[in-house]
Amino acid sequence: MDNLAELLHGFTIAVTAPHLALMVVGVLLGILVGVLPGLGAPNGVSLLLPLTFGMQPVSAIILLSSMYWGALFGGSVTSILFNIPGEPSSVATTFDGYPMARDGRPTTALATAFGSAAFGALVGVILITFLASWVAQVALAFGPAEYFAVYFLAFASFVGMGGAAPIKTVVALALGFAIAAIGIDTVSGSVRLTMGVDELVKGVSFVVAVMGLFGIGELLVAVEEEFHARAVSSTIDWREVFRAVARLPRHGVALLRSAAIGCWMGITPGGPTAASFMSYGIARRFSRRGRHFGTGEVEGIISPETADHAAGTSALLPMLSLGIPGSATAAVMMGGLMIWGLNPGPMLFVDQKDFVWGLIASMYVGNIVAVVLVLLTVPVFAALMRIPFVVIAPLIVIICVVGAYSVSNSYLDVVMMLGFGIVGYLFKKLFYPLAPLVLAIVIGDKAEDAFRQSMLISKGSLGIFFANNLVTCLIVGGIALLLLPLVLQLTRLWRKPASAATETSVQEKVII
Amino acid sequence: MISRRALELATAVLTGSFGVAVVVSSLDNGIGWSSAGVDAGTFPFLTGIIVVLGSLYNLVRGLLPAATLANVPIAITSIELRRLAGLFVPAAIFVAAIPLAGMYVASALYVFAVLAIPRQQSVPRALAMAGATALALYLVFERMFQVSLPHGALAAFGF
Secondary structure, eight states: OHHHHHHHHHHHHHSSHHHHHHHHHHHHHHHHHHHSTTOOHHHHHHHHGGGGTTSOHHHHHHHHHHHHHHHHHHHHHHHHHHSOOSSGGGHHHHHHHHHHHHTTOHHHHHHHHHHHHHHHHHHHHHHHHHHHHHHHHHHHTOOHHHHHHHHHHHHHHHHHHSOSOHHHHHHHHHHHHHHHHSEEOTTTOOEESOTTOGGGGGOOOHHHHHIIIIIIHHHHHHHHSOOOOOOOOOOOOHHHHHHHHHHGGGGHHHHHHHHHHHHHHHHTTTHHHHHHHHHHHHHHHHOTTGGGTTSOOHHHHHHHHHHHHHHHHHTHHHHHHHSOOSSHHHHHHHHHHHHTTOOOSTTHHHHOHHHHHHHHHHHHHHHHHHHHHHHHHHHHHHHHTTSOHHHHHHHHHHHHHHHHHHHHTOHHHHHHHHHHHHHHHHHHHTTOOSHHHHHHHHHHHHHHHHHHHHHHHHTTOGGGGGSSHHHHHHHHHHHHHHHHHHHHHHHHHHHOGGGHHHHHHHHTTSOO | OEEHHHHHHHHHHHHHHHHHHHHHHHHTTOOSEETTEEOTTHHHHHHHHHHHHHHHHHHHHHHSOOHHHHHSOEEEOHHHHHHHHHHHHHHHHHHHHHHHHHHHHHHHHHHHHHHHTTTSSOHHHHHHHHHHHHHHHIIIIIIISOOOOOOGGGGGGTO
16 A cells, blocks of 8 residues: 555645646646647647756656646547547547537537546556556566567557558657667767768757657648538536536446556557547447447547547556656657656656656646646637638747757757658658657667667677566567567458458558 | 559658668668677667668558559649648748748748738738737747747847
8 A cells, every 4th residue: 555655645746836737737738739730749748848947857747747638638629529630549539529519419528528538547547556666666677688678569569559550660660760879879979870960969859850740740631631610519518517427427338448448558559549449449349329329429439538548648657667658748758757867767666756656646636627627618729729720830830840949959950850740741641650650769779778788798699588587478479469460461361362451441540 | 643652652762761871871880799799880770671671561562553552542632732832832931941030030921921922811910920920939938938049130130
């Protein structure tokens, strides 16, 4: 029960006036970036990063994580009211959320979404409360070889379970590693991969990459399909809010199942987007009213929303206890941790108790703040959506440009950001996954260091990765995940040669 | 009009040539094993090889008349292409103008041009929005967060 005592201590840190104020600010900014197409949680969080450098790490992470919750909620608002997903992870919410809102029940749709989202988040936080410190304790005994094995497993699970075409995921990952290697090598001190551009010695910041990939890239995808913001009424009937939330327990099975899917996808780095699609698909198959999905079914809203938030929240578990983020936004936050001088991973639970438990406690409070604020501000943000896209688009471009510039006052960063924008657009268009790319940029160096350190210990023998049971299991698990798509492909060809094509087109929808 | 296949090929060539650049450039750092352990170039070299191989696979898949590609033969229609250019070309000009004009002037001109030239907004409203953008940038970054954005030619006038 140590955890509970620590958690109570965490609450004394999280529930203070300045931190509550930060939560409100973070959630509001989060809803804003969640609502605006083209701005999302990853680049919203990286925009805020430079502003947190002067703060205490615990205050900074509370601000950033609250923004993340806000963005997760904000994405659902536009999905339901406008049929425009503000975030990739809330695409599945449009399937039943918008039809229900269009049928004159916008309040029911919104309240159901927020209620189940809060439930999903709660399950995620409870999981973190009880599991994170245990995982960290196990991880304390890790040497470099075990660390490399865990990284390997994380990357392999993107390939095996990410849902994108496996080779495209591999290319995205390897590109991220190469980009992470640009600049000064931390082990030998030699300069790598600058290709004659001296300014690249400082390396390529993940913030620059995120601004381009998610900001400009998403904007280009958004402008391509012209927006028809045909809003349904966005007034909130408060009594209906409580009635809708009170009806939620009737769908207990769907709630629990979706939360479990979400937590699983969040911890293994599948990410919220894959989680929500998967949960929706499973709900449609198993629900008694599965035939009615797509026409405004309650469970069609509950399933993706619960999984989305459960995944978003539990993505922080591996980030905190292992130093491996479970989603793109968690990767950005982890980059922040490193900039603040903290070393993400199990030592946090020993050295930075206040930070860890302050953050975990703030997740409970922050999600409550987020639910209240998002309900209160629905009309305001719905009005925002009526501003024509042509006006918003240049403003988002300027925000991304300034954001990329302010990382290290470098014009080259701005140009690179624009380049990443084109790459982001192409990758989105062709279903290359972006999350592994960002993840590899953030933790590529660490994975490489772990590999080289273990090679030093073993004097160059790969046998160190099979030296004990734990590391062997991790490596074998990783290899199995890498081979999983190949095996699936072969069995599919074995059974029915013709159906292979349709499978991939379904898969392509489920990309982060 | 750009076909899905052309887009796949272009992207594979793009990632592949980056991979080749990584491989070539990592050779300078030495690959393999030396007295100091694994050489600095080894890891980038391996990732570069993976990128090249993966891109080749994607390239070949793009060339083959696979059924998946046939589902969506056209990736970008000409109307969509025009919309894309409408967003990207002004943005690129904006970024190119920053070293000369500075962030404030460039962003004000950018907002004005994007809103006024396609007659999205009336000229006075576009002017007001452009001014407000520059002012907001100045207040938020220069004043509140003490981040100095590039001033460009404005510096000559004592800003």
